[in-house]
Amino acid sequence: MLMHVKKQVKQLQRKSFNDQYHFIMKNDNWPLWEVFTQKRSGLPFEHAGNVHAPDKELALMNARDVYSRRNEATCIWVVPSDAITSSTPEDMGPFFEPSNDKIYRHPNFYKTPGATFE
């Protein structure tokens, strides 16, 4: 009996919290954007992390505030996280297999007696 009452009280408390803070659910469910930063012009873009934002403009501003407070970037890309397709860890073996057996793609595969290559 006591357990039952306790459970009810808990549910009520929970409900009251949700009523009071319903805006949390309503407003904070912003999409995720992956952030890529370029340190200096000429360098490749690197994944820095991600941000939540309602649209691409705010995503860019949030990315600047979160990932470049100390001149870490001269250019930023933001990409909707769900637009990214990734290989999976299970793929690790077979997916990359085609490159494993082609050692002739590396220069040290070749014998070049006497000659110097810079």
Add this chain to the structure above:
Amino acid sequence: MNEQELEKKFQERIDKGESIEAKDWMPERYRKQLIRMMGQHAHSEVVGMLPEGNWITRAPSLRRKCVLLAKVQDEAGHGLYIYSGTETLGISREQMVEELLAGKAKYSSIFNYPTLSWADIGAIGWLVDGAAIVNQTVLAKGSYGPYARAMVRICKEENFHHKQGYEILATLMKGTAEQRAMAQDSINRWWWPALMMFGPSDKDSPNSAELLRWRVKRYSNDELRQRFIDRTVPQAQNIGLTLPDPELKWNEERQHFDFGTINWEEFYQVINGNGICNKDRLKARRKAHEEGAWVREAANAYARKKAGETIAA
């Protein structure tokens, strides 16, 4: 593969020093422990803005005010890095924020102490951020990739926090008798709570062994506490501050400082909600969240409007 084989393979990867990434297989308990630890860590960064925010309007000079603003902004950023890392484990940021606002989530007990004087801003930077650096430098080599990477970024930024705090105290210690007393009073209040930041002694820390085996932690709470004490004592002596522990003494044999007994009763009281500022901190977080609601609403409305324009065009 069955569960046992997967766990064996997982442990082998950890032992080899490999990083575990979000989509890799991991034991459910590893995931749970990380969500707990990282969530608490993120909340600590966010709540940690409050005691310092208290002094932004009263900073003694424009230089100090700029620095404090930048530091508090960094803490917000640190919270975001860690929330983002935690989300990779399958919990949403809104759920974590909800738990914090509901008073169900824990955060570092240190932030439930009040900032009574300007010197406290120095003490927080020097001691609290100093302790955080000792912790986080180690966490930066932990096994979970997203957490470790967040720590690398944070450690880089935390160094300025640490030094600006020390500078505040060093300046006060060169000032009037009243200013020196203010600095000393502040250290008297913050020293022991800073030592508690490393958590209970290992014999009272039930999760330690498992977390060490998984390389989520790499050193025990006591080892890290000792490391912090050893590097902090000379810094205190350097500017003439006295640490409030009569038992604090260099031990030639151990090559470490010996120190007195920590009041763990106080630690558990604060953790369980009975610290000086627990209620105020939650109230301030809720208020900030409520008063920011219109900004989030406006951003949503703007995003909807822009999306509508794109479709119309």
